[in-house]
Amino acid sequence: MSAQKDDQGIISLQQSLAQTEDHSGRVSLMNELSSLLAAIDPKSAIQYAKDALRLAQITEDQQAEVNSLLNLGKAYYYAKNTAEATPYLKKGLDLSRRISYKIGEVDCLNALARVNLSSEWREAYRYIVQARDAAVQAKYQLGIAESYQHLGSWFLEESPEEALKKFKKALDIYEAENNQAAIGQVLNQLGDVYRVKLKNEQEALGHYLKALSVGEARNDERLMTESLNEMGILYQNLSNDYNSALRYYFQAYGIALDYDFLNNGDYLSQSIQGIKDCYASLARLYARNNDRDRADEYDRLYRSYNQMLSNLEDTQRNVATFRKKRQNESERIYTSSNSSLPKDKNEKINKLDQANEALNRLAKEEKISILKEAEGKARNYREQDAIKLDLKAKDEEAASLNPPLETLPNKKVPAEDQTEPDNPVRPNPFLWMGILGFAALIALVYAYAATQQKKQLVNAQKTRLDSVQERANRQEIVLREQEDHINRKEVELAETYVKLDDARLENTFLTQMIDEEIKPPIESLLKELESETADPLFIKQASQHALNTIINIVDVQNAHESPIKLQMGHYAVHHIANQAISQYRLLLERQDIRVENRIDPSYLTLCDAELVKRVFLNLLDNSIRYTPAGGKVTFDAWQMGKKNQDFIKISVSDNGLSIPTNTLNLVFDKFSPEEARPSGLGLVFVKLAIEAHQGQVEAISSPDQGISFIFTLPEAPFESTQLEDTLPDIETDxxxxxxxxxxxxxxxxxxxxxxxxxxxxxxxxxxxxxxxxxxxxxxxxxxxxxxxxxxxxxxxxxxxxxxxxxxxxxx
Incomplete structure (x- = not known):
């Protein structure tokens, strides 16, 4: 189990630390411990990072010093102390730049972005852009992914659609890098966007389920608990499906309660809060339906979990302490009830407790997954609550047996105790009636005058209030318009920032292209010109190679603005491939690379011949870069049918450097990593050109077997075209x-x-x-x-x- 593994890993690192005397080794172990404990036990993480920082400074290991400052900043962030986190992260950033430690620089920038996202959004954006630029320059894929992840969070409030794009970019890179923990985190973030911002219940649920599946595969308790709580919120708020919500909340509760790594109690608190709210909603629902008994029963359950939440807060959300307290105390509302349960029901509750303990043992012995344990416990918790729904609280029963004092009869004085005075004086009734009538008249006159005065005061006050309210309404309208204007300007500013960021990124990329792709062939060309045995044909082919690189850059940049325009005609694929081979023949010979064109000369395609020739040229260029001397490149083709359209499937294969499976989907990206055999924009252009012909392109690679690029082109029916018309020389002079x-x-x-x-x-x-x-x-x-x-x-x-x-x- 990952919690057990994490615990064992931490214990193992602590034991290694106790046995290590070498300062460098101790620094490395302490930094690793701080990184593992940051989200679990921030206080311990801070102490380990401080000790690592002190030793790193003693040993003058500046990279380790950067890592220690980074871990200190992260630990303070998880401890919710951003005032302390920021200075340490800035120190780490400054030091990493001084020593040109690019990965440390990117990590510090991303950490600063995370710290500032909730408060200083402009600062956060600046750090995100710097992190992405530095990560691209260093080809640090995880750094690029994290910056896109932060960019998604940055766009979340103003532009959920843009946030989705950024999160999906981050997800693609994490999947290529097989970083499962980050994949689960981003899936939950995507689910939140669909749930909170776009109100798309199905998409949200799909992403939460994927995150849960990732958590289950890794036995990652934190990821599973977070996903389950999110699904509970989804069913509770969007669907009002309280039974489904309770099922997921109870699963999250079962995991959070049993694993000590959740010492901050956030996930446990969220699950109890969700259970409490669901029971409150059910109580209100039954009350509206005039089912008072059921409403009261659910209200008691609500108050029970509300007390449980208070108990958790009393322990400062320490899960271990809370669990011990729960074992020693029964819930307040059922303290007196359980003892009065029928024997069979009491035994059933005890058996359910024993079943939960058995599930816990099976999970710790790794005989069942943590999620299966949580599902079983959730059913048992619900069944226990169902049994408790049949109870009547004793304090309510006692209240029904003790009527209030105001309902008791008044005590009468015995007749014998009542005495009358001797010789009573009898008043004149007419006199008293006259006095009372006069007093009543005076009272009526006074009341009428007072009422009229009050009416006048009320009307005057109402007039003033109406005037004030009208002014307030006008001011509110003006303020709302100003707020809308400010919001629009902020969105426009954010979009401008993004455009500037993209332009800066493109500028960096173009500079890199010129330095890595255009400069070398031109230098080679100049060197050949200076040679006494200069070969004109080689000079021509080297010039064409440099020109092809420049055209690739232009075409890829223009493709963002307008689609590629095609000059269609009927051509023999074999012939186009031969022209590409001929154009690079000397380059191939100098690299000692043999090319075999096995494409059937009768295969005709409807295409833009010049573009397809450049496709072959770019694929040959990739093979020349990554195929060793003595290697071989093979061109082959097959006829195939696809969706009522005949296609020709063409492959260009070499026995050069192979590509790992997890990076194959990145070979056609602008910013492909080193292991994906990048060749400037050559493969990017290949994808654009083939898709412009309504074709598809893919890369297939096996370890030590090189790579095959396979693409399709529409086939031209042979009977519709004269053969001599289909074989024009693209270059006949x-x-x-x-x-x-x-x-x-x-x-x-x-x-x-x-x-x-x-x-x-x-x-x-x-x-x-x-x-x-x-x-x-x-x-x-x-x-x-x-x-x-x-x-x-x-x-x-x-x-x-x-x-x-x-x-x-x-x-």
Whole structure:
């Protein structure tokens, strides 16, 4: 179980710390302990981090010092002391920048963002942007994910849809990195957005269930408890399904009560609060339906859990202390009731308690999962409450047996005790009636005058109040308009910040592209030009390589503004692939990489030939980067049908560096990690170009087997197009490709009559003829020979004739 494992892990680290005398080792162990305890026991985490900081300063280990400051800041944050957290995190940030410790810098920035999210939103945004920039520069995927996670929290109030996008970006990266704890956390955050902001019950429930599944797979008590409480809130507030809400609240309660790591008591408090509120709602529901007995029974349950919540608060939310107190005391409302239960019901409650203890033992022995334990206990808790619903509290019964004093009869004085005075004086009744009538008249006149005066005062006061209320209403309208205006401006400012942030990120990325993708081929080109044996064909191909990189950048940037425009036509895939191979032939030869084009020449596609050629060029460029000398690249294709449309599936495979399975989905991303074989924007362009053709592209890799890029293009029906129209040369001007002077032509010209005599399909004879050209000939002749070999091998009859005519021209 993870709680047990965490406990065992902490105990193991503490034992190692006690046995370690080396300062560096102690610093590392104390920092690890502080990181593990930060959310569990902040006080201990603070002490470990302070001890680690002191030793790190003694040993002058500045990276360890940064980690200690970071752990101190996080521990103070979990202790809800942001005033102490911020200075330590800022010190860690300053030190990490001084020593160029990028990961420490990113972690400190993300921690500062988290501290400021609830209060200083502008500061929080500034830290988030800095964290993301630094993480991208360092290719620190977890840092990038955490910054997107904070960005989602930042957008939550003003733009829930934007918050969803940021959380989903964070989730994608966490999944690629297989960080299960973070995956569960983000899933719960997504559920909160759908529940609280978008009121989408189904989406919220789906994300909570996924988070619960992650927690169950990891036996992560905190994640499971949080997810269960969130599902309880969902059913309670959005559906008014109190029985389902109670089922999840009781499961959360069972987990939170049994595992000491929840010493802050937040999750336990939330589950008890949810149970209490559900019982209160049920009491009100039965009261509205005039079922007074059931309403009273649920009200007693409500008061029972309300007392339980007070008891938890009395222990400062210490779960262990609360559990011991609960074991020693019965709940107040049932203290006297349980003893009066029928024997069979009392035994049933005891058996349910024993069943809970048995479930706890099975979970600790890892025979059942913690979630299964919680589900069983939840059923038992509900059954115990159901038994208690049949009870009548003794204090209420006692009240019914003791009538109030005001209902007792008044005590009469015995007749014998009543005496009358001797010779009583009898008053004149008419006199008294006159006095009483006069007094009544005076009273009526006075009352009428007082009433009229009060009416005048009330009317005057009402007039003044109406005037004040009218002014208040006008001011409220003005204030509301001003508030709306301010809110709109804040949203506009936030959007501007995001755009500036994106622009800054793009600027950083473009700078990196120029430095890593454009600068090297240009330097190589300059070096070749300075060489005495410069090869014109290599210079041309290197220039085309640099140009292709620049066009990739332009096309990818423009794709955000408008879709790629296609110049469609019918082309042979084999032919387009050959042109790409030919364009990079010298680069491939210098890397000693062999290319085999096994695509059937009869496969025709409806496509933009120039774009598809660039797809092949970018895939070849990726293979050249990551395939060792002596490697091989293979082009292959198959026909397939898909949704009433015929497609051609094409693969470009190499036996170079393979890609881990968990990063395969990142190979076509702008910011792909190093292990995903990044090649600038080449693979990003590949995805854009193929999707513009309504095709799909994917990467498949196996350990030590290289990688295959597989994409689809729409197939052009052969019968609808003349074959000669489908094989145009995309690059037909050999004069632009080759430069032959008179000496070069003199060396080739003796062979030309034989070339003209032979038929184009006499491949063996033509190859023998080419072998007669001196292997030590100059670069121009060698280039002409390579182009002729390509034309012969790949059945380029037009190119074959053009090369003969080029060599036969007068200089």
């Amino acid at each position: 050999v004069n632009a490709l080759l430069l032959l002077n008179s000496e070069d032509k003199d060396m080739i010209r003796p062979l030309l009559p034989e070339f003209r005599r032979l038929e184009f399909f006499e491949t063996s004879a033509l190859k023998s003829l080419l072998h007669q050209i001196d292997a030590n000939a100059n670069a121009n002749v060698r280039a002409w020979k390579r182009e002729m070999e390509d034309a012969i091998y790949n059945l380029k009859e037009n190119r074959f004739k053009q090369l003969i005519d080029l060599a036969d021209e007068e200089a």
